[in-house]
Amino acid sequence: MRRIRSLTLGALLSLLNGLIGCGGNETEAPQLAEPVVTTQEASGSLVRIAEVPGATGELADDWTAIHAVVDEVITRLSYGDKSGLWENEFSYLHEQETFDDYLKRGEVQWANVDGLEYVEIKDILFFGKDSALVETAFYFNNIDDVAGQPMPLMTYYRHGRWIRPYVATIQHQLDYDALLRQADDDAGDDW
Numbered sequence: 001m002r003r004i005r006s007l008t009l010g011a012l013l014s015l016l017n018g019l020i021g022c023g024g025n026e027t028e029a030p031q032l033a034e035p036v037v038t039t040q041e042a043s044g045s046l047v048r049i050a051e052v053p054g055a056t057g058e059l060a061d062d063w064t065a066i067h068a069v070v071d072e073v074i075t076r077l078s079y080g081d082k083s084g085l086w087e088n089e090f091s092y093l094h095e096q097e098t099f100d101d102y103l104k105r106g107e108v109q110w111a112n113v114d115g116l117e118y119v120e121i122k123d124i125l126f127f128g129k130d131s132a133l134v135e136t137a138f139y140f141n142n143i144d145d146v147a148g149q150p151m152p153l154m155t156y157y158r159h160g161r162w163i164r165p166y167v168a169t170i171q172h173q174l175d176y177d178a179l180l181r182q183a184d185d186d187a188g189d190d191w
Helices: 009-019 039-043 057-078 083-087 091-096 099-103 170-190
Strands: 002-004 047-049 116-127 131-140 149-158 161-163
Touching (some): 057 116, 057 161, 083 099, 149 170
Parallel strands (some): 047 116
Antiparallel strands (some): 002 116, 116 131, 131 149, 149 161
């Protein structure tokens, strides 16, 4: 296991899941008249990255990729665009429901980054190349907290990129992968 300081998409998605008032029973999302962040704030990154001492090669590439995804999702969410969440879900969920159905889920309807000042990645613990635990802190304008709100996030490396599913679970994806493998095996050379 490698330990580095950096940033991940999981930070954003956990932010939404735990700190921003996402819930499963709500049926209607609040309507925002204007973007949550100003144009000036949006032009800069909402995600801060700690210096990664000695990060080179593949490790530095992973760090950069995770930061880019998290920053994009948070920025898009700040303008009410929830498609970034959908793009980071596991493939089984894409097979089970449409994007429109996804948007009707209570936890997705209520997802927002209202009051978020920035996200800081404190540490990342990699488990090989397939997953990483990201220790983040979320800083909000309305909370007087010097240390930020801690948020551990699991991220996964799937199909050549890092993702942090917001609704989907790894166990359901593993079950789905097993079904796909079984179907391929059963089909044999008939394809």
